[in-house]
Amino acid sequence: MEAVSGRFIHAVILVTLLPSLSFARPTSAAVDPQDFFENRIRPVLVNRCFACHTDLKSGGLQLDSRERLLKGGNSGPAIVPGDPDQSLLIQVVSWTHARLRMPMGGEKLKEQEIADLRAWVKMGAPWAENGNLPPAAPKTKEFVVTPEQRSFWSFQPSHKPSLPEVRNKAWPKSPIDRFILARLEDKGLKPAPPADKRTLIRRAYFDLIGLPPTPEEAEAFLKDTSPDAFARVVDGLLASPRYGERWGRYWLDVARYGENDVRGLSVESYPNAFRYRDWVIQAFNDDLPYNLFVKAQIAGDLLTGESGKQKESFLAATGFFGLGPWYYDIVEPPLARADERQDRVDALTRGFLGLTAACARCHNHKYDPISQGDYYALAGVFASSEYREYPLVPGKAVADYEKHQKGIRDQEAALDEFTHKESDLLGEVLAAKTSRYMIAAWEVMKQPGSAAQTVAEKDNLDPETLERWIEYLRNPEKDHPYLKAWFDLLARRGSNEQVRKVADDFQDVVLSIIAEKKAIDDKNHVILEADKLAHSKVNMKVTHLPNGFASYEESCPGCYVEIQPIQREKYILWADLLREKEKFDDPNQKEGVIRYAGKEIERFLSGEWKEHLDSMRARLETLKKSAPPPYPFLHGLGESPEPHNIKINLRGSPYNLGDEAPRRFIAVLSEGEPVPFKTGSGRIELAEAIARHPLTARVMANRIWQHHFGWGLVRTPSNFGRLGERPTHPELLEYLTSRFIDSNYSVKALHREIVLSATYQLSAQYSEINFAQDPDNRLLWRFNRRRLDAEALRDSLLFASGDLDLMVGGPSVELTDECRRRTVYGKVSRFRLNPVLQLFDFPSPSITSEQRNATNVPIQRLFFMNSDLVWRQADLLARRLNAGGITDDSEKIKRAYRLLFDRQPSEKELHLGLEYLRNARVGTGKNIASSAARFRPAALKAGASDSPTEISSAWRQYAQVLLSSNEFIFVN
Numbered sequence: 001m002e003a004v005s006g007r008f009i010h011a012v013i014l015v016t017l018l019p020s021l022s023f024a025r026p027t028s029a030a031v032d033p034q035d036f037f038e039n040r041i042r043p044v045l046v047n048r049c050f051a052c053h054t055d056l057k058s059g060g061l062q063l064d065s066r067e068r069l070l071k072g073g074n075s076g077p078a079i080v081p082g083d084p085d086q087s088l089l090i091q092v093v094s095w096t097h098a099r100l101r102m103p104m105g106g107e108k109l110k111e112q113e114i115a116d117l118r119a120w121v122k123m124g125a126p127w128a129e130n131g132n133l134p135p136a137a138p139k140t141k142e143f144v145v146t147p148e149q150r151s152f153w154s155f156q157p158s159h160k161p162s163l164p165e166v167r168n169k170a171w172p173k174s175p176i177d178r179f180i181l182a183r184l185e186d187k188g189l190k191p192a193p194p195a196d197k198r199t200l201i202r203r204a205y206f207d208l209i210g211l212p213p214t215p216e217e218a219e220a221f222l223k224d225t226s227p228d229a230f231a232r233v234v235d236g237l238l239a240s241p242r243y244g245e246r247w248g249r250y251w252l253d254v255a256r257y258g259e260n261d262v263r264g265l266s267v268e269s270y271p272n273a274f275r276y277r278d279w280v281i282q283a284f285n286d287d288l289p290y291n292l293f294v295k296a297q298i299a300g301d302l303l304t305g306e307s308g309k310q311k312e313s314f315l316a317a318t319g320f321f322g323l324g325p326w327y328y329d330i331v332e333p334p335l336a337r338a339d340e341r342q343d344r345v346d347a348l349t350r351g352f353l354g355l356t357a358a359c360a361r362c363h364n365h366k367y368d369p370i371s372q373g374d375y376y377a378l379a380g381v382f383a384s385s386e387y388r389e390y391p392l393v394p395g396k397a398v399a400d401y402e403k404h405q406k407g408i409r410d411q412e413a414a415l416d417e418f419t420h421k422e423s424d425l426l427g428e429v430l431a432a433k434t435s436r437y438m439i440a441a442w443e444v445m446k447q448p449g450s451a452a453q454t455v456a457e458k459d460n461l462d463p464e465t466l467e468r469w470i471e472y473l474r475n476p477e478k479d480h481p482y483l484k485a486w487f488d489l490l491a492r493r494g495s496n497e498q499v500r501k502v503a504d505d506f507q508d509v510v511l512s513i514i515a516e517k518k519a520i521d522d523k524n525h526v527i528l529e530a531d532k533l534a535h536s537k538v539n540m541k542v543t544h545l546p547n548g549f550a551s552y553e554e555s556c557p558g559c560y561v562e563i564q565p566i567q568r569e570k571y572i573l574w575a576d577l578l579r580e581k582e583k584f585d586d587p588n589q590k591e592g593v594i595r596y597a598g599k600e601i602e603r604f605l606s607g608e609w610k611e612h613l614d615s616m617r618a619r620l621e622t623l624k625k626s627a628p629p630p631y632p633f634l635h636g637l638g639e640s641p642e643p644h645n646i647k648i649n650l651r652g653s654p655y656n657l658g659d660e661a662p663r664r665f666i667a668v669l670s671e672g673e674p675v676p677f678k679t680g681s682g683r684i685e686l687a688e689a690i691a692r693h694p695l696t697a698r699v700m701a702n703r704i705w706q707h708h709f710g711w712g713l714v715r716t717p718s719n720f721g722r723l724g725e726r727p728t729h730p731e732l733l734e735y736l737t738s739r740f741i742d743s744n745y746s747v748k749a750l751h752r753e754i755v756l757s758a759t760y761q762l763s764a765q766y767s768e769i770n771f772a773q774d775p776d777n778r779l780l781w782r783f784n785r786r787r788l789d790a791e792a793l794r795d796s797l798l799f800a801s802g803d804l805d806l807m808v809g810g811p812s813v814e815l816t817d818e819c820r821r822r823t824v825y826g827k828v829s830r831f832r833l834n835p836v837l838q839l840f841d842f843p844s845p846s847i848t849s850e851q852r853n854a855t856n857v858p859i860q861r862l863f864f865m866n867s868d869l870v871w872r873q874a875d876l877l878a879r880r881l882n883a884g885g886i887t888d889d890s891e892k893i894k895r896a897y898r899l900l901f902d903r904q905p906s907e908k909e910l911h912l913g914l915e916y917l918r919n920a921r922v923g924t925g926k927n928i929a930s931s932a933a934r935f936r937p938a939a940l941k942a943g944a945s946d947s948p949t950e951i952s953s954a955w956r957q958y959a960q961v962l963l964s965s966n967e968f969i970f971v972n
Contacts, residue, residue: 033126034723035716038359038366039346040116042128046362046652048103048113066127075100084121093117110330111262112846128366128723145668149369153730154354154720155668158694160738161731176757179732183779189770192782195763197222198902199972203783204233204755206971207708209242210249210792211799218902234755238748241808244285247747249791249824250707251280253852254351254718255297255320256343258830258845259812261546263328267831268547271811274825275634276319278809281824283317290700290745291691294352297321298687301388301638302680315390318636320347322387325830325846326545333551334654337543341379347848348378349666352690354699354720357666362652368721369668372648376661377674380646383553384663384681387545388638393631401628408627411620418616420580423597426604427514427578430465430594434510437461437469438486438503439496444470446493468593472576480569480576482509510577513570524563531561541642546635639680665689694737695720697745701736702727704750706851708760710784718850728778764972787854787970790840791823797869797963800900801876817869839863864964874960882955889917896959901967913958920954 052058061073091097164182259273300314327336346358360375456463579592648658663682664674706712716724743749798804805820815826843849
């Protein structure tokens with residue numbers, strides 16, 4: 001611990017001393033509580049709670065308002081705002097309450113739903129009908145969009161506004177600046193001075209490609225005095241393949257890109273998911289017109305007039321929906337499919353249109369003119385589409401692969417059936433010896449020195465089975481009463497005759513329960529098969545999801561059939577003895593005492609049976625070894641063979657149906673009465689409607705502005721409805737939208753105009769006068785200082801050390817400490833997010849994300865002090881600084897500042913660096929060498945040191961401090 005402390009203390013001391021590296025507090029981007037309630041909380045309450053806790057008042061509790069939640073029912077208040085652990089609602093849905101479990105008699109809520117409820121209570125349980133919110137839309141029998149609602153600002157056609165007059169005519173460099181300056185002058189404010197060239201080039205590099213400039217690139221720009229020097233830098237960055245990696249990742253936040261889904265305790269992985277990610281990156285690099293970018297992701301499989309590579313490219317684009325999230329069988333099929341459709345509607349409308357249409361699943365939208373009919377019109381489009389895999393190899397290769405895989409599956413099924421039958425038969429044989437095993441267990445337990453192996457051999461019993469019985473019979477904590485007599489005997493040391501009688505009686509009970517369960521299972525099998533047959537005779541739609549999953553969409557065979565149960569205590573005893581461990585079970589759960597499954601069964605087989613088992617296993621192994629490799633394919637969406645409208649789900653429940661909703665576009669965004677879709681599912685018509693609507697361009701223009709300035713002109717980028725914020729500069733947003741459309745939806749053209757503006761090139765200089773009037777910088781009188789996001793931060797660490805691999809595209813990789821790829825190529829898991837990404841506010845890949853939170857917590861600082869990733873990069877950076885025969889520490893420090901900050905150190909910084917290195921080698925630094933040896937990455941320990949250990953360790957520590965500085969982590 002002393003060595004570690006020495007290492008950390010030195011880091012803390014130097015960071016404290018360097019004034020240019022002082023810490024700053026980043027702005028925090030909070031989740032909109034009302035929006036969170038409408039989209040994540042209200043649907044759970046409606047679908048899982050309202051049936052009993054509205055008019056019925058079960059338990060005296062109503063959950064249809066915040067006041068009623070606070071009032072509670074017979075058991076007290078349902079929530080304690082701010083304290084989920086003390087809230088009864090959280091306890092009962094988490095099944096941690098001593099007495100109550102909700103929903104009563106139903107399945108437990110999904111983990112995500114419980115987590116959402118906890119987060120909601122933690123934030124104070126906001127309810128959308130409270131506070132200074134817009135009044136709810138009036139309830140009428142017929143939903144009608146009024147002229148007033150149609151006149152809302154975000155629904156209007158695009159127009160090119162006239163440029164405002166400004167007094168300081170010398171300051172604007174582009175029309176953008178006129179809009180900004182006019183607002184500032186109106187408030188009597190002045191813009192900050194322009195940023196210096198070093199700040200500007202670092203800002204542009206991080207904004208456009210997510211990496212810093214090299215010292216050579218920065219120096220060339222500083223020396224270039226031509227008027228178009230910065231424009232040439234911008235053009236070069238926009239042409240770089242690194243650009244698509246940076247801006248493609250921003251879109252993947254919106255697309256809720258993930259490479260697996262949670263399915264109970266298991267994970268469904270999508271190894272070809274990266275092909276959608278790579279398509280997005282390439283689309284940005286190619287400057288694919290945004291309207292085509294939109295259409296390709298909604299209906300890329302239906303776009304006509306394209307051929308060859310571009311057609312294949314557009315198929316990859318449908319991964320926007322094809323990659324889920326999918327809910328498989330974690331809830332009943334009708335509810336799972338309804339939840340999937342809600343996700344699709346949510347991602348579609350938030351992502352492309354900036355509207356929260358998914359809030360209309362349970363009722364007409366409370367604030368925006370979006371009806372339940374609108375929601376189910378869109379949901380019907382997705383109900384008429386289906387998951388599709390598009391192979392990237394010839395059909396014969398696919399057929400050969402599938403045929404071989406079927407052979408493997410058939411052989412696995414045959415092997416499983418054989419071993420399962422033998423396991424059942426063995427269990428019955430061993431059950432018939434229950435009395436003998438109990439008597440033998442008594443002998444071992446009551447006679448000190450008796451070994452189970454010896455007793456088993458003496459009584460001709462199986463030693464392992466006897467060990468299992470001994471372990472089972474030692475523990476008196478049972479959930480059944482059938483061994484009470486046994487434990488009474490253990491307590492009073494009964495006689496051998498008493499033991500024999502208890503054992504014989506227990507064996508009779510075991511055999512009778514086994515027989516009873518077998519008879520019940522046979523009856524239930526007949527009932528379930530009849531139900532399955534009845535479903536097969538009805539022409540029901542089958543849902544196909546990734547990895548070969550299939551189920552009925554609108555029904556659940558066996559879910560509602562009344563089958564005969566065995567008494568609970570009898571089942572518990574049967575399970576204790578004969579339960580087979582399933583792959584989804586608790587990892588600590590053991591198999592039954594006399595259950596031997598899988599390979600465990602082998603030692604009980606001999607002769608023809610053993611020979612048959614061996615031949616089956618050999619055949620399976622041969623099939624697996626000769627299997628062709630998996631073929632590449634695209635996860636996407638395709639047309640259902642039978643497109644159909646769906647009915648409105650009353651209160652959002654797929655079990656409570658109302659009128660049919662024709663597939664069409666959202667009424668308020670349509671010219672006149674929306675026309676029903678007639679082409680297949682309607683996806684191509686939906687794509688066309690969204691792509692040509694000015695709201696789509698308006699939302700994207702705002703997103704581009706957001707990622708350049710930290711905030712959008714509309715600060716709720718995925719909510720342009722009444723609950724969203726109004727634009728700070730409405731006319732500027734209209735100007736950007738019109739320019740975007742006029743440039744044939746060129747994202748790069750919009751980048752260029754924004755980045756070359758005087759507004760973008762402002763410094764972050766503080767002004768007391770401006771701050772007093774506009775503390776949040778909504779008028780953009782200066783540039784916002786921002787911390788690097790997770791990807792740019794990790795990439796910059798690797799870039800500075802010279803360890804970054806700039807290979808483009810390909811399968812995703814695990815982001816280990818040794819991984820050298822850019823972060824955008826790391827695996828993104830919905831099951832378990834990478835901890836480094838999570839620490840630095842990477843969004844949840846399970847839901848569309850409009851902007852990232854920017855937290856500032858101690859554990860982020862500790863990451864730079866404790867992380868093996870940082871320590872590894874510090875080691876590599878130290879080696880880089882010591883390479884090339886340079887021996888003078890002053891020159892190495894100057895080189896470090898050029899590599900990391902694109903500048904020379906000040907005299908004070910140079911002096912501090914030299915003093916630190918000197919102290920690190922003697923005196924206060926005597927523990928550094930042992931610290932370095934302890935924490936140095938294994939991959940580097942084998943390499944030869946290019947300098948004495950003390951010097952190398954000192955430089956490693958110094959490099960770590962520089963990599964941890966705010967000047968490295970923040971962009972001005």
